[in-house]
Amino acid sequence: MSLRPDLAVIAAHVAPGSRVLDIGCGDGELMAALRDERGADARGMEIDPAKVELCVSRGLPVIQGDANSDLAFYPDGTFDYAILSQTLQTTERPDQMLDELLRVGRKAFVSFPNFAHWRVRLALLWQGRMPVTRELPQSWYDTPNIHHLTIRDFHDLLAAKGVKVERCWFLSDGQQIGRWGANWLAQAAVFQISR
Amino acid sequence: MATKLAPACRSIALPAPLPLDSGQALDRVKIAYETYGELAADRGNAILVCHALTGDQHLASPHPITGKPGWWDRMVGPGKPIDTNRFHVICANVIGSCMGSTGPASLASDGKPYGMRFPVITIRDMVRAQIALLDALGIARLHAVVGGSMGGMQVLSLAANFPDRVERVLAIATTARHSAQNIAFHEVGRQAIMADPNWQAGDYYSTETSPDAGLAVARMAAHITYLSETGLTEKFGRRLQERDEKGFGFDADFQIESYLRYQGLTFTSRFDANSYLYITRAMDYFDLAEEHGGKLADAFAASRARFFLVSFDTDWLYPTAESRSVVHALNAAGAPVSFLELSAPFGHDSFLLDVPALDRVIRGFLEQ
Numbered sequence: 304m305s306l307r308p309d310l311a312v313i314a315a316h317v318a319p320g321s322r323v324l325d326i327g328c329g330d331g332e333l334m335a336a337l338r339d340e341r342g343a344d345a346r347g348m349e350i351d352p353a354k355v356e357l358c359v360s361r362g363l364p365v366i367q368g369d370a371n372s373d374l375a376f377y378p379d380g381t382f383d384y385a386i387l388s389q390t391l392q393t394t395e396r397p398d399q400m401l402d403e404l405l406r407v408g409r410k411a412f413v414s415f416p417n418f419a420h421w422r423v424r425l426a427l428l429w430q431g432r433m434p435v436t437r438e439l440p441q442s443w444y445d446t447p448n449i450h451h452l453t454i455r456d457f458h459d460l461l462a463a464k465g466v467k468v469e470r471c472w473f474l475s476d477g478q479q480i481g482r483w484g485a486n487w488l489a490q491a492a493v494f495q496i497s498r
Numbered sequence: 499m500a501t502k503l504a505p506a507c508r509s510i511a512l513p514a515p516l517p518l519d520s521g522q523a524l525d526r527v528k529i530a531y532e533t534y535g536e537l538a539a540d541r542g543n544a545i546l547v548c549h550a551l552t553g554d555q556h557l558a559s560p561h562p563i564t565g566k567p568g569w570w571d572r573m574v575g576p577g578k579p580i581d582t583n584r585f586h587v588i589c590a591n592v593i594g595s596c597m598g599s600t601g602p603a604s605l606a607s608d609g610k611p612y613g614m615r616f617p618v619i620t621i622r623d624m625v626r627a628q629i630a631l632l633d634a635l636g637i638a639r640l641h642a643v644v645g646g647s648m649g650g651m652q653v654l655s656l657a658a659n660f661p662d663r664v665e666r667v668l669a670i671a672t673t674a675r676h677s678a679q680n681i682a683f684h685e686v687g688r689q690a691i692m693a694d695p696n697w698q699a700g701d702y703y704s705t706e707t708s709p710d711a712g713l714a715v716a717r718m719a720a721h722i723t724y725l726s727e728t729g730l731t732e733k734f735g736r737r738l739q740e741r742d743e744k745g746f747g748f749d750a751d752f753q754i755e756s757y758l759r760y761q762g763l764t765f766t767s768r769f770d771a772n773s774y775l776y777i778t779r780a781m782d783y784f785d786l787a788e789e790h791g792g793k794l795a796d797a798f799a800a801s802r803a804r805f806f807l808v809s810f811d812t813d814w815l816y817p818t819a820e821s822r823s824v825v826h827a828l829n830a831a832g833a834p835v836s837f838l839e840l841s842a843p844f845g846h847d848s849f850l851l852d853v854p855a856l857d858r859v860i861r862g863f864l865e866q
Contacts, residue, residue, distance in 0.1 A: 352839065352841070356855060356858060359862050361866070362862075367839055
């Protein structure tokens with residue numbers, strides 16, 4: 304089983320034996336990899352009951368909950384890492400979500416689709432409509448992605464909050480690409496951040 | 499009576515008095531229990547199932563009085579979610595009850611029934627009795643402890659008070675403390691029993707009568723809390739009972755009236771009114787945080803078990819928020835915990851009924 308590219312990046316960089324919270328853990332793919340390959344103590348939060356059911360059946364401790372409200376119930380510094388993959392753009396307040404991630408986790412991994420990828424830019428430029436791409440397959444009216452962002456936007460937010468970028472990775476068609484031109488060329492980005 | 503799953507029905511006498519939260523001790527305690535499935539050579543495959551308020555040890559075998567299938571027959575058995583081909587499943591009648599374990603109808607040392615001389619017990623006292631049974635059976639560590647409603651309270655209490663005795667903790671449709679509303683409904687039931695002239699201050703065992711009318715009303719009031727409004731509307735609506743028009747009297751005109759009366763009536767044939775008083779009292783006294791210095795997270799500080807809490811979206815007796823507060827406490831204690839709110843139309847009783855998702859998650863959790 305191969306992990307989604309952004310999850311593979313995260314899995315490869317979580318220190319062995321860490322305590323990890325995967326927020327929006329889905330069917331527990333990343334949690335299982337972290338547990339089995341990194342010896343991590345991985346916990347999850349997921350809003351979809353069918354996915355929680357799958358996780359429980361895989362022996363993964365997952366709480367059905369809404370990241371927008373339920374992270375508040377975790378004490379400060381509970382985890383070595385808080386992970387939010389492809390979810391930041393769906394949260395009610397991404398800025399507050401970042402604060403919560405770095406409250407419950409000493410470090411955080413955040414991955415998101417880059418709305419400044421050239422295909423998105425061209426689609427908007429030529430068609431004059433909200434882009435529908437492979438990475439962003441929903442229409443504007445039914446997409447869960449209510450806060451689209453670009454790599455540059457994310458850098459700006461981190462800078463404004465005084466959050467440190469420890470490492471970052473840029474992905475195009477599942478392959479890592481360099482930093483140069485990433486805001487044009489990357490479909491997704493992964494950031495490892497800390498206070 | 500043919501049973502596809504032959505249980506071992508047993509009873510033991512505890513070798514020592516059982517200390518109680520009230521400060522008293524209960525002498526000569528008998529515990530009636532059933533087991534299903536083989537105990538493994540390493541004694542590592544035992545699952546304790548804790549029953550609810552009016553439940554009993556007849557988990558997956560016909561009830562000796564009503565002849566109905568065991569209360570969790572759908573969940574426990576060969577190949578079922580709690581698979582007796584793999585697990586040794588134990589279910590004991592709680593103390594204070596009336597199906598073979600020591601309770602108010604049992605004889606005190608003077609040879610007469612305890613009646614109201616029976617000491618007030620708590621959920622933790624019930625759990626102490628369960629642990630004493632496990633000691634007697636030579637089971638040091640449970641694969642899992644499982645229960646819904648009051649069974650779930652025992653499950654949480656066992657995990658908090660005997661953290662070394664269990665590896666997996668599965669609490670369904672339950673709470674860590676009885677709310678004012680919970681206590682209020684119980685008090686209605688108790689007052690109904692005590693208002694029945696046949697109750698006679700609990701000393702009715704030697705008479706020909708028992709407070710059946712009061713107990714039936716108690717059961718009727720409680721039964722409403724086990725169902726959901728949508729469930730009641732779907733099942734009964736305003737439909738009339740075997741008549742075309744309202745009777746302009748106080749017979750059971752409506753199907754729901756007839757149903758509740760039947761529930762109340764049949765209950766009295768299998769349950770002792772004093773047991774109902776004592777067990778509801780134990781539930782009302784339950785506040786797991788209070789037992790542990792006021793902070794629920796501290797109750798679970800010593801636990802190394804994996805926890806799973808399940809609630810139902812139509813359960814207004816122990817609503818999802820109650821399970822969530824337990825989950826938050828477990829989080830704060832750093833315990834590995836899963837939580838799932840299932841959607842089911844049956845209200846609190848959902849844990850006993852046909853909810854396929856519950857079957858799947860119970861199996862998944864126990865087999866991991």
